[in-house]
Amino acid sequence: MAGTQEAQTRPVKDWLRRLGTRIGLGIAVLGLGSCTPTSRPQLPVALNSYYTDEQPAMSGDGRFLAFVSNRDGTRSILLYDLQRKQFAQLPRLNRKDAIAETPSLSYTGRYLVYVASDRGRPEIELYDRITQRTQVLTGGYRGWVRNPNISSDGRYVVFETGRRGQWDIEIIDRGPGIELDRPNGS
Amino acid sequence: MTMAIAAVSSGCAAYPRLLNTPFDPGGRSLNSPAAETNPDIAGRYIVFVSEREKRQDIYLYDLQTQRTIAIPGLNSLATVAEHPDVSADGRYIVFAGNRQGRSGIFLYDREIRQLRNVTGSLNATVRNPSISDDGKTIAFEANLNGQWDILVYNRSGQPLDLPTPPR
Numbered sequence: 001m002a003g004t005q006e007a008q009t010r011p012v013k014d015w016l017r018r019l020g021t022r023i024g025l026g027i028a029v030l031g032l033g034s035c036t037p038t039s040r041p042q043l044p045v046a047l048n049s050y051y052t053d054e055q056p057a058m059s060g061d062g063r064f065l066a067f068v069s070n071r072d073g074t075r076s077i078l079l080y081d082l083q084r085k086q087f088a089q090l091p092r093l094n095r096k097d098a099i100a101e102t103p104s105l106s107y108t109g110r111y112l113v114y115v116a117s118d119r120g121r122p123e124i125e126l127y128d129r130i131t132q133r134t135q136v137l138t139g140g141y142r143g144w145v146r147n148p149n150i151s152s153d154g155r156y157v158v159f160e161t162g163r164r165g166q167w168d169i170e171i172i173d174r175g176p177g178i179e180l181d182r183p184n185g186s
Numbered sequence: 187m188t189m190a191i192a193a194v195s196s197g198c199a200a201y202p203r204l205l206n207t208p209f210d211p212g213g214r215s216l217n218s219p220a221a222e223t224n225p226d227i228a229g230r231y232i233v234f235v236s237e238r239e240k241r242q243d244i245y246l247y248d249l250q251t252q253r254t255i256a257i258p259g260l261n262s263l264a265t266v267a268e269h270p271d272v273s274a275d276g277r278y279i280v281f282a283g284n285r286q287g288r289s290g291i292f293l294y295d296r297e298i299r300q301l302r303n304v305t306g307s308l309n310a311t312v313r314n315p316s317i318s319d320d321g322k323t324i325a326f327e328a329n330l331n332g333q334w335d336i337l338v339y340n341r342s343g344q345p346l347d348l349p350t351p352p353r
Binding site: 044045046047048049050051052053054055056057058059060061062065067082085107137141147149150151152156157158159160166167168169170171172173174175177178 | 200201203204207216217220221222223225226227229232234317318320322323324325326333335336338346350351352
């Protein structure tokens with residue numbers, strides 16, 4: 001009789017123990033999840049790799065460095081934070097079916113301009129790190145383009161054009177309506 | 187509704203637009219009858235490479251006065267200058283130069299008209315420099331380990347303390 005009673009309560013105890021473990025784990029996961037952004041110290045990451053890292057472009061404030069890297073079996077534009085010694089994410093910038101070259105940054109690195117191949121045609125594109133959107137600046141432009149460079153406030157983009165049968169310089173004005181990339185408080 | 191959308195989109199179509207880029211056969215403006223390459227804009231200045239004097243030289247253009255600014259002592263017959271960049275106040279111009287077969291990252295200070303090799307003690311081929319707005323930080327490429335790496339120096343030629351990749 002005592003044996004059967006024990007046999008009946010053991011599954012209940014086991015179940016309670018498992019439930020307890022699950023709740024415990026759940027709390028632990030929740031705790032970890034909420035702490036991750038602030039409490040986990042990130043180790044410094046190297047800027048260079050054992051593959052080609054080239055075409056460096058400093059942000060105006062000197063904090064960020066955009067460059068082109070051949071690491072990880074892909075040619076991509078990367079953004080390195082010299083202050084935190086970490087890479088900053090550039091969601092949706094690098095595409096699997098295209099190559100981007102010659103990056104340039106605005107003051108805080110909000111705007112990034114570069115040349116990308118779009119259906120076999122070089123285009124100057126602008127990536128906004130806040131909206132994570134890309135804009136083609138030379139859509140419909142007749143002529144070869146290369147080496148774009150953006151002003152610190154993000155309004156002007158200079159680039160080389162082959163339109164007159166040799167390399168010359170053109171200036172794009174993004175207009176007074178854009179959000180300027182300026183130092184804090186100015 | 188359709189009309190409203192059309193009005194908005196035509197309003198937006200005005201920008202981005204091309205500015206009328208100044209051209210001067212006399213060579214005192216941004217474009218000339220010769221080639222202009224590698225433009226870099228900072229503040230009111232555009233620094234670039236041009237062959238208007240039948241040599242590959244660096245020029246500084248002022249967007250406000252629409253004229254080039256003299257930079258005495260920067261260009262020389264012994265050096266091929268490439269890939270310039272300028273600080274926001276136009277004081278510091280950095281470029282890659284090749285002199286007697288040795289490459290260097292050169293920094294020109296317009297205030298004291300002095301040219302300095304920032305990478306004089308670095309035994310590597312260097313190219314493609316970029317300078318911050320305040321002219322204090324310079325990043326460039328160096329061929330140190332059999333492939334191009336990026337080095338970051340301060341203005342006086344000291345490397346920034348950055349972690350190296352694990353072996």
